[in-house]
Amino acid sequence: MNTIAEHIADFLKEYAPFNHLTFEELSIIATSIRVVNLEKNKVLFQVNDLLHDSFYVVASGVVTLSVIADAEETLLNKCIEGDIFGIRPFFAKNNYMMTAKAREESLVYAIPISTFRPFVANNAEVLNYLLESFAVNTRNYKDKENLIGKLISDNVFYAGEKSEMQYFQSLSYNTSPIKVNPNAIVQDVAQLMNESLKNNALVCNNNMPLGIVTDTDMRSKIATGRFPITIAVERIMSSPVITVMENVSLAEAQLLMLKYNVTHLCVTQDGTDKSTIKGIISENDLIIAQASNPGVLIKEIKRSQSAKELKQIRDRLSDLIQTSITKNIPVSHIFNIASEINLAIIKRSVELSILDLGSPPARFAWLSIGSQGRKEQLLLTDQDSILIFEDVAPDKYRDVKDYFFKLAKRTTGTLEKIGYELCPNGHMASNMLWCKSLTDWIKQYDNWMKDPGENSANISSIFFDYEIAFGEQKIEDAISDVVFKNVKNNSLFFDFLGNDALRKNSPLSFFKNFNVEDEGPNKNKFDIKTRALMPLIDGARLLALNFEIRGINNTHHRFKQFAITDPKHSEIYLNCAEAFLTLSKFRTLEGLKNDNSGEFINLDELTKIDRDKLKNALLPMRELEELIKSKFQLTQFS
Known part of the structure; x- marks a missing residue:
């Protein structure tokens, strides 16, 4: 060389x-x-x-x-x-x-x-890099007002979920392509393509693909005079057509197009040309899918300058969740992706507040609590957060707290504009109670845990599910140290938390019918949040504190961990883990369908199969309840 x-x-x-x-x-x-x-x-x-x-x-x-x-x-x-x-x-x-x-x-x-090209076709890492660079170089297809494609690559490569998601991410494509028989006249096919505003037609026999004709074929073979417009379409079609199965992922489709140097893939029942046509995937479908790739969304979040821009990205996350659920991507995986993107949005919202207010006067941590703290926020539910700033000299305390209170107000305001409603219970950093110094927070957790009965009006168990969204990791670690120091031999705290976990109304009646709402706007609907998900979430939190499991906040992951920590009851834990995912999927579908929090399920709209599936997901809860009663010797509930 x-x-x-x-x-x-x-x-x-x-x-x-x-x-x-x-x-x-x-x-x-x-x-x-x-x-x-x-x-x-x-x-x-x-x-x-x-x-x-x-x-x-x-x-x-x-x-x-x-x-x-x-x-x-x-x-x-x-x-x-x-x-x-x-x-x-x-x-x-x-x-x-x-x-x-x-x-x-x-x-x-x-x-x-x-x-x-050959090196790209054989190397997913190289492909992913080029795909992401291109997607952020492409105008945001949803933002018609923003004529300038400002979203260009800064070559920062998001390593988190990228490769996995590229292979999970499914494609939306044309499920009603133009189909013509091999003897159709080119002129008629061209007219059909023109009327349908499509740039391709599949040539097929008995609904099985023989070839494809595209705009390019029309230009290079007909417009140039190489063939007359009166011949049969089979004379100018490209054959064989490259076929794929309908659950093909974004990365696989892209690799095939690069490998065979084609612009379209034909989707068939079993992925071969010997089975029924289900649709056609074009290059444009790949570009649109790529614009909702998590790595791309996170890059765009990092450059967003306003709540409006962040809201558009959050809307695209909703599309991604919808598509992923429809395509049966595992819910646990969707939780991972959604929580990374939600977290990036919260982080950027804090950064924008700092850009407005100037540098913070002390180090601090913004913690998401509740569903986002557990990485379980698929729907646009309300926001829950706390802010902890490091201890400062007494004469500086007021000014420092004043800055962080303004920061919190601004950040929660931005998040509200993006679509995360303000917490109705005021569990937010913009509440004076939940924006304070590390020492004050340590006292707060000490009080809650050492004397839970006295503080029961104030204690909210969601404060024990937290995840750092911005700031100093050491501050979050200090809170965890206090929590796990206080759980040791603290039967009073577990008695309180255990009774609280078991206080929820049972989801099924004695005769195994759904317990539905008796009155109000949701009469005859099933409250899947309070009656089904919350008992699992509360039970998992209680056991995680009891087993002193740090750093695992997600309910599904907690139950999986319990099966390892406490193998004697592993079957109950694994059933609960599965039930949690099933119930979460029901709630998410309901929320996406009605554009709300998905809390109340209209049972009449479910098929018999879905009603049975929902009922079966509620059964492990009884076993969990019995396990909690015996483990914490709980006999009375109030």
Whole structure:
């Protein structure tokens, strides 16, 4: 290999996505790379230019990406050494949507897409990186007012749930494609495509795919005069068509399109061309799905400048949850994704408040409590939070508290605009009671736990489910230390918490019928939150404190952990874990359907199968109740 190519390979291996390739692979790529010298202000490509056959990496200097809107140039991004740009030709056929210009004398490497494509098709990490970079370079498809695609990649790679989600994330696609028989005349097919505003038609026999004809075929084969418009469509179709099963994931679909260099995939009953057509997936479907990818959403959250922008992202999370549930993605997985995104929104809301108010006068922690503290917030329910700031000198206390109270007011106000309602019980950091110093919080937890009866009017068990959303981890750890110090040999506290957990009304009557609401606006509906989910949540919290399990707040995860900690009762715990997911799914579907908290289920709208499924999910609760009674020797309930 020549020394220039060797030097280029050495350079690339330091940067994503090239760091996911072997040095041998990079060496192959490096030999086909062109080195482009750009003088200051030289334009490499601009809006509406035809796509190049390469994408680019900055080797030195700075390249700016910009768009012109309303006769004004808007800077979208600055690409510095190691940044990739111009990857549109990988994923789209339309022209460039931004301008790339050298801000100073720069050197860029042009990497031919034909050389690089095979490495993408065989490497999910590289694909994910390019997909995410492209998705954030694409205009937000839902935000029609925002004509400028400000959401461009800053090459920060979200490592959390990304790879897993790419393979879980399903696609929405066209389930009623145009279908024609092989003998149909091209002119008629073209007219049909035009009337239906579709850019493709499937050629099939007995509803099984033989091939596909697209706009591209019409342009390259008919418009050029190679074939007359009167021939049968089978003469110009692309065949065989690439087929997939209907639960294909985003990443799998993208890999197949890259591998076979096609723009459409045909969805069939069993994923082969010998079974019934169910629909067609286009490149555009992939771009739309990618815009709701968690990694992309989190990047966009980090750059949001207002509650309005954050609200649009939260709306997209609702779409993602809806699609995921419809496609039967495991609820436990959806909890993980949703909680990461909710957490990022809360964090950004705090950051925006700090940007307005100026730097905090002391270190602090913003803790989410309740459902978000347990990573169980799929619906837009109310917000629960506390703010803890580090201890400061007595003469500074008032000013410091005043700052954090303003910060909390501003943050909860932002979250309300995004769609998280204010907590009706006032369990929020914007309440003077729940915004105080670490010492005050330690006293608070001490009081609750050492004398729970005295403080029963104030104690709320949700304060024992918390997760740090912003700030100092050490502050959260200090609260956990106090909680777990106080649980030791504290039968009074467990007696109180145990009775509280068992105080909820039973979900089923003696005759195994649902106990529904007797009166009010939800008459004859089933309160799935209070009667079904809360006993499981309260029971799991009680046992987690008893077993001194730190750091696991999610109800489902807690029950799974109990099965390991207390194997004698593992069957009860595992049944409760499963029941919790089933009940959560019922509540989420109800909430999404009615755009509310999903608390009250209209049993008349459920099928017989669903009613039985719901009833079966309530059965483990009786065993859990008996277990709690015997473990904590609880005999009386008030």
